[in-house]
């Protein structure tokens with residue numbers, strides 16, 4: 158079956174003096190160079206599955222496990238013993254040797270990188286007390302590997318050394334050794350599933366687990382009878398028979414696949430280089446399936462950017478409604494929540510190089526419009542189940558045929574809703590010697606979240622007014638940081654000594670239970686969504702009672718400004734600008750495109766269609782944070798300015814009522830749209846001239862980023878991410894991106910807006926310059942993803958007890 162060139166070879170045996178390929182015997186003296194490599198180095202993946210399907214190109218990847226293999230270009234004939242050398246064979250051999258040199262050069266680079274890592278680990282070892290924290294690097298266990306590896310490999314892998322059976326090559330390849338065949342067979346995807354668009358293809362882009370990264374779950378199952386398994390683990394799936402059948406199907410289809418020629422795509426190395434990891438982002442919402450605000454946008458966009466860098470990325474979210482894309486994997490598990498067994502079913506989709514896993518359970522059903530609704534216990538139970546099920550996804554849910562496993566894995570949890578995940582990871586697994594190399598990063602999008610009623614209270618020193626309002630008056634106190642009475646600890650189902658992580662005290666609320674606090678303490682790293690907010694979180698005004706914990710963990714906190722999804726929020730591609738008189742536009746066409754969108758918006762809202770009147774927009778949750786009440790205060794002034802105003806939002810009923818009332822009073826100039834409409838948000842962003850964001854605090858803010866990308870000028874309270882991203886306009890140097898004001902007060906808003914309107918009317922060129930500068934910025938997620946990657950890598954090499962060693966505190970601070 159083989160022909161000259163690029164067919165796969167299956168090495169059957171390699172014995173002294175000869176080798177058997179596809180059942181044919183080849184004499185050693187006539188063999189192409191690959192046959193000289195000791196059999197051990199070709200042993201990965203076994204003979205029946207996966208890695209035996211090596212292909213012939215410079216640097217080939219196994220079509221299944223994607224591990225780099227040596228150049229195995231075939232030079233033998235396809236049948237019978239290799240005959241006498243002829244000229245053609247000589248040429249081919251030379252070409253092969255040339256190619257092998259290139260491969261060797263690449264390997265040399267790789268070895269150098271390994272050597273550098275080794276040095277790093279040695280440094281870590283020498284400054285650490287806990288040897289358990291020493292991580293493996295790309296599958297190499299430095300504890301176990303031969304100490305002569307570094308020098309030996311780099312030097313020995315030269316042309317001359319290559320023709321010998323050099324054990325150093327074994328070591329090199331074993332660092333990339335593929336998963337065991339058995340692993341594959343245990344965790345494969347149903348055949349119907351693995352065949353989805355790109356489903357298998359994507360797996361081969363990622364490094365498979367090394368033998369050192371075998372799931373701790375499998376180790377556990379291998380050493381214990383099921384009756385002895387720890388109680389925190391999920392109960393066994395009801396689908397085992399089905400899974401077995403599907404496993405067989407998959408085995409067959411995989412074998413068909415490995416037998417097919419697979420030399421077509423030798424891909425460029427990933428941007429992340431040797432930092433490529435498995436990343437699982439876990440969030441309570443993920444656009445476009447579920448979104449109540451910015452968290453949904455981030456969960457929808459950041460994973461794609463990480464995938465573009467070459468990481469294997471998954472998003473895990475609850476399955477709230479009926480979604481078209483995800484398919485039922487048939488895998489079901491049961492977890493205990495408040496003493497009850499709750500079953501979850503995993504749904505899965507693969508879109509834009511990202512795996513999406515949705516956790517379905519009656520507890521999540523039909524709440525897509527009220528994700529955070531219900532009473533405190535309802536929410537708590539949902540989050541307990543979600544986090545328990547999410548931690549085990551890398552064990553149970555095969556994506557494209559292969560589970561992520563728990564080696565080289567980092568979870569990214571988001572806000573208090575998933576802050577239990579780092580705690581469960583530690584308490585259930587790492588404390589028990591499982592998931593030893595799995596790390597967690599907790600992202601703070603909003604440390605306060607919303608609250609609903611405000612009353613006047615007198616000031617307590619050290620506590621901000623905002624916080625006191627929150628503590629005293631929030632009827633949905635559970636919406637903030639996962640707070641509750643200390644008794645709530647019994648619901649999270651953790652060993653008693655974990656209570657201390659959750660127990661908090663503040664002068665207003667007294668002793669209480671706080672999920673966010675426990676997550677922040679336990680996570681290996683903390684990210685928040687801007688530099689400004691990272692700083693504010695450490696203050697009593699900005700930390701909402703958690704500033705003490707943030708300060709104590711300062712060494713692991715990093716601010717990374719959000720990006721924007723360059724497909725969804727791009728005026729050139731925006732799907733919501735393709736109808737009703739709107740139009741797509743770009744930097745080249747915005748002078749005509751934007752006025753067209755403005756006219757379409759005025760028409761749609763029933764406002765006077767006039768190009769010369771500034772159209773001001775506001776989009777956001779209607780709550781204390783967003784400062785919509787400050788806009789209301791400024792309305793009388795605005796109405797004297799010949800402007801139009803449109804406000805879109807939902808939230809606090811009193812603020813919703815306020816919007817309706819303002820519209821009633823100034824129906825000719827104002828629209829107050831109460832509701833959640835993604836389409837309208839896009840259209841306002843495109844059609845408005847100015848966007849107001851008078852937020853009292855704003856961790857990052859996405860709307861000002863969207864506005865700038867659409868040539869809409871932001872007027873913002875200079876706080877948190879707004880200060881980071883909106884550089885104030887300077888008329889002298891014609892620089893800057895918008896207007897800012899220093900205090901969340903109506904007077905200051907009026908002052909900044911007044912200057913903005915003046916520029917709009919009197920200085921058309923300056924205005925256009927502002928628009929151009931805004932639109933020309935690279936606000937994409939790619940930049941942010943690069944910074945996230947640094948955090949993920951730092952987490953990977955983080956000590957397992959989340960306590961930084963002293964040297965790290967001094968020299969590798971994340972701020």
Ligand SMILES: Nc1ncnc2c1ncn2[C@@H]1O[C@H](COP(=O)(O)OP(=O)(O)O[C@H]2O[C@H](CO)[C@@H](O)[C@H](O)[C@H]2O)[C@@H](O)[C@H]1O
Pocket residue numbers: 449450451452454455602603686719776777778805806807832833834835838855856857858859860878
């Ligand atoms: N009525 C409505 N109809 C349609 N769309 C609506 C809407 N109200 C809001 N949106 C949309 O929801 C998103 C809100 O983004 P924000 O950055 O204001 O997030 P939010 O404050 O919820 O999140 C938190 O997390 C994000 C992400 O990290 C941080 O940027 C932010 O500062 C922090 O408070 C935007 O896409 C906006 O268009």
